[in-house]
Amino acid sequence: DNYSGVGRAATPKEVAAWDIDVRPDFRGLPKGRGSVEQGQQIWDGKCASCHGTFGESNQVFTPIVGGTTKDDIKNGRVAALTGNSQPQRTTLMKVATISTLWDYVNRAMPWNAPKTLTTDEVYAVTAYMLNMGGIVADDFVMSDENIAEVQKRMPNRLGMTEKHGLWQTNGRPDVKNTACMKDCVKEVKITSELPSFARNANGNPVEQNRSIGAVRGVDLNKAA
Amino acid sequence: DNYSGVGRAATPKEVAAWDIDVRPDFRGLPKGRGSVEQGQQIWDGKCASCHGTFGESNQVFTPIVGGTTKDDIKNGRVAALTGNSQPQRTTLMKVATISTLWDYVNRAMPWNAPKTLTTDEVYAVTAYMLNMGGIVADDFVMSDENIAEVQKRMPNRLGMTEKHGLWQTNGRPDVKNTACMKDCVKEVKITSELPSFARNANGNPVEQNRSIGAVRGVDLNKAA
Amino acid sequence: GVAMARPGTVPEGDGDPLILNLQDHAKTLGNPVVMQGYGQPSKFEANLQRRQSPGLTRVPQASVSFAPLQGFFGIITPSGLHFERHHQGWIDIDPEQHRFMINGLVREAKVYTMDDLMRLPSVSRMHFIECGANSATEWGNVAVPTVQYTHGMLSCCEFTGVPLSVLLDDCGIDRKKAKFVLAEGGDGSAMTRTIDIARAMDDVIVAYGMNGEMLRPENGYPLRLVVPGVQGVSWVKWLRRIEVGDQPWASKDEAIHYIDLQPSGLHRQYTSVQECKSVITTPSGGQMLLEKGFHNITGLAWSGRGKVKRVDVSADGGRSWRTARLEGPVLGKCLTRFNIDWNWDGGPAILQSRAIDETGYVQPKINQLREVRGTKSIYHNNAIQSWNINEDGEVTNVQVA
């Protein structure tokens, strides 16, 4: 080849050790199975401390479970994503592809001990998260064979679009401004200002700017 | 002006405090005087520890005195600058302008207490350095009035040239190579290599290179 | 009136004592060379630090630290002040132990050591990196006070490494079938992102160098992907693997996060490009002008689609605009520094900057963005930023219409 002596062939076992990704079409998904029941045990032992017993916790991350309905499962669109009914957008409200959950738990969870679950444990705990969201039944056993069926029940499975100009290199922008130079607006109105309770929230600017220059940081301890 | 509010006029005393430079035409030289004898006292007390009793020391810097002759004083060119008779090129061999010495001692010496000599002391110790170089007599008293006469005795006063292309922005290069691409030399001979005693002098390359990359630092402890 | 008394106004009497009486450092011997074999900023620069925004994230290993843009000059970000964004904490990998794999739709899956990678043809390029969530807090109302927090998930460095295309060719990429690549990190999160093949074969770099030295651990030492013009999450750190495939992967950070919620309830997925944007860094929120008179307004502009063509600045909230000077070099998918003269008359003012890139795209107003995308997108807010200056010279973050 062109670059003689550089790099080497990967062995099949090496590829197997690292090639863990799972795609929406389930390419990469290893064979295996796990029940909701087993999942609950794993969850309570290894996940609930961070995500809450019902996946509702906001302590270390936004909630995983909540905000989805039976209708959503039927429609494949999470209704609460429009309007302001839900305070937080949970994982199950957003995720369209079950592979995403399986793949992510498999590669990154539990957060402080990633890549320590067995394949069957990933099936189980994924099934349990879906069970908490009312997507699969209490006695469900998820496996590589039935996962495609579960996909069809994902509440937001139709909630994604790739039809926009911000992905591909040749995509077109969706928002258009013009380079007006004079008399561009009649009247300028301030529509939003920093709420006074937030003034101190990010520290004192005088301590975040140099003591020289054209400006100083405002000193919140002195300022009116 | 253009930049309203920026900067302010300097007061005359401020300019006087900082405008200490002395040019070859003695512009900037303050009135004052100092004898060789006084100079010797200053030298022995404040300079000799670093530069040697006779300005000959090589301990903290190259020698100040040495290498100039009566003939040099007459000719205004230091003969020892050609050939290899002098192991070191001393300050007095090189310096063409007495203002340079006066100005430098005034601004920077003694090295660990610069700008602490009085004007008269600078005259005195400069005179003493010249005295050590045989340029002024033992009983000489140097002052702003006679310094121009001393200039006429500087051993290397004709030893500088500004006639070369490497100063002005429009100067022409003095050395010319061509961009030959093929058969540029018949035979390549190595004319100089690192002497083996110098191999260790700059530390062990293995400790001065990364432990990754296309190369490693040679390990002098291992290498033959 | 102006709030602060300042040094350097016309002195009384003979002049400024700092000039009349020589300072100690002019009368003593200073410090030796290599007192610091690897040097540090002056002790007087300690205020310029990257900082977390309190309350923004819940755990500091899945969090962000913001770069202090308010104190930056030019376009190069000092490596020590490069913004951070980690999902499972940062690590300091022994580079001798690091391996990089390419697999998937290639003739031969290969493994490279750092030794291998650093033998290959390298390129060095200056590019900005911006988190897709930069300026996220501003989709709704004003929420944070300073440019460090509104725009500080932005940095710009010179990156050195191997073009990804060189590596993919070395493995014999199947040019017909290949449509996407997956980049995967070696840290706890094993971060994955899909990149379409057009980009992957264009200007993406498998980089080890940043600003002349190796990447910093927080930025992926010893290997990260550089995906020019694309949001930071795709610049996978501690890079361990590239897989070539024919479909996108819908990984967690492209199927649950970094997706833009539209008013319809649909999420846009795989948004990548960071559109043309700019911000004035001095004067900016939380700062205070010391005096009326001449000021140099300065800021940064960039575009994920190429070069910045022009930056206009308004001091009256967008009524009228003047074109700023662009400092060279003006490079593609790189920060561009702009400067413009301004005389502050001591009255209220609203400063804005508006960048235009080489495609002709004009940086939009926040309301124009909201008209199309609503207020819940979180990501990819490239709106014109407004800084209000009051009569005391105090600068605050505002939105205008």
Next chain:
Amino acid sequence: GVAMARPGTVPEGDGDPLILNLQDHAKTLGNPVVMQGYGQPSKFEANLQRRQSPGLTRVPQASVSFAPLQGFFGIITPSGLHFERHHQGWIDIDPEQHRFMINGLVREAKVYTMDDLMRLPSVSRMHFIECGANSATEWGNVAVPTVQYTHGMLSCCEFTGVPLSVLLDDCGIDRKKAKFVLAEGGDGSAMTRTIDIARAMDDVIVAYGMNGEMLRPENGYPLRLVVPGVQGVSWVKWLRRIEVGDQPWASKDEAIHYIDLQPSGLHRQYTSVQECKSVITTPSGGQMLLEKGFHNITGLAWSGRGKVKRVDVSADGGRSWRTARLEGPVLGKCLTRFNIDWNWDGGPAILQSRAIDETGYVQPKINQLREVRGTKSIYHNNAIQSWNINEDGEVTNVQVA
């Protein structure tokens, strides 16, 4: 044969244990953000330090530390590894207490604080700085082993500050009488250098910024002169004053040092420009190729007269040459990174690089320099550098004819 066993050769059995067995950092949680508010290099990078050359100078406050070019990428020098050259030690000035004065042939002598200077129109430019004594040891015979010591008084940063011409105009420079300016430092040495007015009014900068942050104390914090293309000694650090005059000053460092002794015994005075030069940084002296086969030869080229136009590389001691790739941006009076492919056949080789600048000037061979200037010039050696590679892959510093 090749001397060193290396990681990453084809593994026995199932594969590389570093891949088969996940490393700890892939299975644990990493470090939080802002663990370092101002970040540092990886602990594995500790070998890259600026270093003194033992025996070169007698006291460390009037000395030099060399930058580790052998480990640099691209053109930006990390500020912590910028070479140092002090004459009376370095200092860390309180910038609030610093003053800058302009006097001499101006309508009004003025004093500026740092506040004043940072309000003025600023420019940001990338420039190399090279000490006039860089490569001094090579005028005679080979004396030092590595590129850190042969060429390490070289750095390149993005500088930000006020064009000197703006300041001189602000003081009402007498354009008719002004022929030279004197730049003066505020440290113990109160370093002074003369700069001719053509340069002073052209591209000289009164700089406070370096690589996006303030200058480092070792490099003149808070103010230094940037004199593009000119030797480092003129880039006066801790700058306190500029005087406008009509004659050169013949200060100590332009009348006793930084003068070039010619065979006639005459010294050339006021040499300023750093002529076109280049050096291969990898592979370079003291390094060891690990293996036969493909290698990327890389190095740096620069010219004090403008842009680098071309760099040629020879692997046979100058018999034949091939043209290298120049990495962009190629800027005036700035380092340019070059790269070229090379297949090492395992036999002896002598690597050289030869830069050509936009004036058409071709970097000379050491013998061509000696024919004109002899061997005692000390300063301003811009000769082609030769690196010898033996059959073990060891690289050494040689001179050839």
